[in-house]
Amino acid sequence: MNPSIELVSTGSELLSGRTVNRHASVLGDHLRRLGLALTRDTTVPDNLEAIEEAVASALRRANVVLVSGGLGPTCDDITRDALARLLGSKVITDEAALAALRERFARMGRAVTPQAELQARIVAGGTALSNSVGAAPGERIERDGKTLFVLPGPPDEFLAVLTEHVLPWLREHGAGSGALRERMFLVCGLGESAIMELLEKNGFAPAGLDVAYSAAPGRIELRLLATGATDEELERAAAQVRRLLGPNVFAEERETMEEVVGRLLRRCGRTLATAESCTGGLLGSRITAVSGSSDYYAGGVVAYANRVKQAVLGVEEEVLAREGAVSEAVARQMAEGVRRLLRTSYGLSITGVAGPSGGTPEKPVGLVYIALAETEGTWVKANRFDGPRARVRDWSAQIALDMLRRRLLEFPPDSTIA
Template sequence: MKLEMICTGEEVLAGQIVDTNAAWFANLMMENGIEVQRRVTVGDRLDDLIAVFQERSLHADVILVNGGLGPTSDDMSAEAMAKAKGEPLVLQDAWVERLHDWFTRNGREMPKSNLKQAMIPASAVMVDNPVGTACGFRVKLNRAWLFFTPGVPFEFKQMVEEQFLPFVQQSFGKTDNTALSKLLTLGRGESSLADELEAMSLPDGITLGYRSFMPYIEIKVFARGDSAISALGKVTEQIRRQLGNVVVASGKTSLEEEIHARLYNSGMSLSVAESCTGGLITSQLVAFPGSSSYLHQGLVTYSNESKVRVLGVSPQTLDDYGAVSIPTVEEMARGARALLDSDYALATSGIAGPDGGSEEKPVGTVAIALATRGGVYSQMIKLPRRSRDLVRKISAAVAYDMLRRELNGEAVVVDYHSIGRFPK
C-alpha cells in the first residue's frame, strides 16, 4: 500500500503556522507499521488543488487530505475534489441536522455559511467528525482513495484514530507485526549519530530513523516481523551502550517528561531558581497534569537584587564572581532548596544573548547547579553560536539531565559531544 498526505492552506505553505498535524500523522502511521511515502503542501487555490488531487491519485493507494473543510471562501477542498471528479457537490441532510444540533447545544445561531461544510462530492462517502462542524469524507479517484479531514488538530487527530486508521487496516489488510522503541539523545547532531550507528550490524527487519527537534535527536528503532521484534530490546540496549551519555531517556519525548514521570507521586519535591532560562524549566514541568505533587516553587530571579533578597545569594559572591558563575548558581540552588526544604533544587544563570557576553564569559555561557540534601553539583557549559532560544532550551535540558542522573545514582556532571564545559 502506498500512502501519501496532502496538506492544504496558505498559512501552512507560507510558514505562518507549523504543520504539526503532518508530523503527528506520519509518526502515528509509523507506529502502526505504515510508512508515509510522500507529503505535498498546496495553497488555497482551486486550480492547484484540483491538479494535485488528480496527479497524486494516479500514484497512491490512499491519500490523507488535511485542511480546507471550513465555512469560509478559502476552504476549497470539497469543491476542488468535486471538480477533479467532474461531479457536483451534494448537500448532506444528515450533516445539516448535525450542524443545527451542534449550534443549538452551544447556545448559538448557525450562520448560513456553515451549510458549506455539509457539501461533499456526489460520489463521496461521508466520514464522521464527532467533535467539530466540518463533515469529513472519502472518495475514489483513479487508483486512490482520498480521505478528507479538517485542519483543526483535535478534530483531525480523533478522525485519524477513529476513522482513517481502521479504514486503511480493513481495506488493505493487516500489516506485518511491528514494534518501535525510541531513545532520546542530547548533545549530538543527527549526522554524527547516524555515522556512528551505521557501523552497527542490525538484524533483518530492524531499521533506524532519526527525528530532530532541538535540543534533542530522537532515535527510532523500528522492527517489522516477529523475528525482528524479538531482537528489538537487545538492539535498543546495544545502541544505548554504544552512545553512552548522550542517551538521556527511553520512550519519552523530552527530559521534562522523564523528570515528571520520575517525580510524580514519588514523595520527592523540587524547587527551581531561574535566571537566563526565565521560567522555562518550571513552565515545562507545569505543562504536565499532577506536577503539583512534587513542584514546590519556580522562582525567576533575574536581577542580582532578586538573587540576594529572595535566594540569599551573598552580595560579595556576586561582586567577586559575577551573576554567571559557579559560586553564584550554587548559592541560588541552595537558597531555593532551603526555602521550603525541598529534596532537590535546580538553578540556572547565564548569558543567552545575543548581547551581554565578554571575552571571559561569551554569549552562550551558562552556569547550572543541582542542590540535594547531601550537597551541590554544578557545571558551567559553553553554547557558542546558538540562538537565544536554543541556549535557554539546552540549558533547561542539561539541568533536567543533572537531576535525572542524580535520581539514577549516576555521575551528575558528564561530558556531551557538542556541549562544551568550562573546567571547574
C-alpha cells in the same frame, strides 16, 4: 497489498513561510508504525483550481488520499468546494456535525454565528468524521475504489481526526499487516557522532538492522529498524544499546524529558522548585505541561533582574558584584534559595547568557550554569550551548531536567558537588 497513500496539504500560509507544515511528518510517522509509507506530499495554495488539480492527480496514483486544511469558516477555506467540483457533487450541511458544533460552542458559553456554522458542511456523499478537539469535522469519501479523507488543518485537530478515524480505518481494512519492527531510544548527553563512534568502537554492527538518527535540541532519537533481523536479534541489539549508552538513554517510548522526570519524582515521593533567569520560566512551563505535576512541583521563581535574585532567592549582593549573575556561585545560591523558599526536596536553577547580546570574552553567548540543590549538597554544571537565543534556552531547560533525572536515578551528575 498495502495501499499507496498521498497527502495534499492546502493553505497559502504553508507556502509563504508564515506557517510550518508538519502534517507530512506526523502522518509519515504514524503510517510507518503500521508498516505503511507516505508516498507523496503535495502542498498547494488556497485556490480552487490548484486544489482540484492536486487532488485529481493524487487520486490517479494513490488508493488513499488525505487532504488537509481549508475547512474553517473564512473566505479562503475552500477545500470542500474544490472537492465537490472535482467529484461532481455539492457541499451540504451535516446535521450531526452541526449539532456537535452547537454543543461545543454552548460548553464555551459562546453563541454560534451563521459564519461559524459553515464549519459543519461536508461534500455530499461523504461521511462526516467527528473532531474531538475542534469545530470542523473531517470527512471520508469513497469514489471509484479510492478513499479520500479530508482533515482539518490545525495540527492538534489533524492529529485527532487522523488517530481517531483514519488510522483505525486503515487497520480495519487490513493495511499494515507487515508492521515495521523497531526499537527507539531517546538520548541526552551525547551527540549523533559520539553515539555512532561509541557503538562502532564496541563492535555494534548487527546484521539485518538499520540504525537511524534524528536530532533536536538536547535530544537524539536513535532507532533500530529490523529489516531482516529476527525478534530475538532485535532484542539482543537493543540490550547492547542500553548497556553501551547507559544513563544517557532517558526514554524508550515517546516520552518527553519532563514526563520522565515527573514520573521519577512521583515514584520517589520527592518535590521540586525552580529558579530561572535566562530561560524566563521555560523550565517551569515544561514541567507544568505534564498533567498532575502539582503532585511534585511546588512552583518557581523567574529571577531575571539581580534585585529579584537578591530579594526573593537570597543571592548575596557581594557574590553578584564579585562573580556576576552568570556564575557558578550565583547558580548555586539560586538553587539553594528556591529550595529553601518553597521547602522542596530539590531546587533547580538556570542562569546564563542566551544572546544574541550580552556576551563577553569571559562569558560568551551560550554559557549557562545549571545547579541542583538538595539536602546532600549542591551540584553545579557549566554548559556551552551554540545557536540562536531560542535554541540556547531550549537546551538549558532540557539539560537542567536531565541533570535532575540522573540524580533521581542515582547516576553520576557529571558535575561537582559543593
